[in-house]
Amino acid sequence: MARTTPHDHPLAALTTLTDGRPLYFRVAARLLGELRDGAVPPGERLPGERRLAERFGVSRETVRQALEVLRRDGLLATDRRGSHVALPRSPAQSPASLTFPVGARAAEPRTGDRATVAWEAPPPDHAAALGLAPDRPTLVHRYTSATADGIGRRTAVSSFSAVALAEVEELARYRGRADGTGSAQLRRAYDWMRRAGLALHHRDTITRLADTPSVRVVRRVHDQYERPLEITDLLVDARQDALVYEFTLPAAG
Structure with missing residues (x-):
């Protein structure tokens, strides 16, 4: 046969x-x-x-x-x-690239912008969200954006999970040079994740901080298997800046 x-x-x-x-x-x-x-x-x-x-x-x-x-x-x-x-791929299926960390970067680059990465234990709430044991180190990204006079200051702390580091080569490469001092731009982090075959699901929690003009945004990102990939804690001085989140969804049919 x-x-x-x-x-x-x-x-x-x-x-x-x-x-x-x-x-x-x-x-x-x-x-x-x-x-x-x-x-x-x-x-x-x-x-x-x-x-x-x-x-x-x-x-x-x-x-x-x-x-x-x-x-x-x-x-x-x-x-x-x-x-x-x-x-x-139809035009409606072409996803817009998201610049990491979303919401932290101003519309135009500023001279006060700074980004670094460190291999260290993340904040306790980040570790819990990512399923990491206490004090277990991971890749932690810090971003600051501010004008010369300090108005419109934005700061973001992002931590990546073991899954993200295991499956996204571009992120894993930072481990050896993540000393917390050198400049490190992860603008394309979400593109790298998508190229690694990970579908990204973002969930943002936005809270106005009492008695301040600041807004706190906590972003959790997981993949199509519900595995945590990243968590970001973003603080925005909202006196003059607006928080803008843009999503594109294809029309039905």
């Missing part, structure tokens, strides 16, 4: 019933449906084979065969960093 391989099934068959087809083919159909629903944006990296195997309840070999079905039909592209979604 001839052995059935992924190459025997054209892309068109993925849009039809998959009953009776090999398991890897059914997994390919399910994964394609998720990709078309935007689970992983075009150009972004898929989760690894092990994670996909856990999600679909199959072996890594089955996942490998399913990926080959999609790869052969041009729906995935693979390089040394892994498999990337190659579905066409």
Whole structure:
């Protein structure tokens, strides 16, 4: 009996019933449906084979065969960093890049801006939010933005989780030089996370501080698996600055 391989099934068959087809083919159909629903944006990296195997309840070999079905039909592209979604992206799907830390940077760069990173124990509330043991060090980013006269001052302290450092190469590279003194710009941190295959979910809590003109913003970011990635504590002197958060959502249909 001839052995059935992924190459025997054209892309068109993925849009039809998959009953009776090999398991890897059914997994390919399910994964394609998720990709078309935007689970992983075009150009972004898929989760690894092990994670996909856990999600679909199959072996890594089955996942490998399913990926080959999609790869052969041009729906995935693979390089040394892994498999990337190659579905066409509509203009409405193109996400705007978010500059890290969101809300801390003024509309225009200021001469008083300063950013550093340190490898140290984060604030206790950050450690708890990130699931870190007390006193366990991690990458901590500090950002200050202020005009020469000090008006409109913004300060942000951000801590990254073990998950973020394990899966985002660009962040992990900072560990060796995170001495808290040298300038360190992480403006593209969210782009790096997305390129690593992480979908980002932001939740901001905004509180007006009593008897002051300041506003506190606590931002928590987790991925599509509900794993914490980052927490930021932002203080804004709101006497002259406005807090602006801009989100773009594609229209339905």
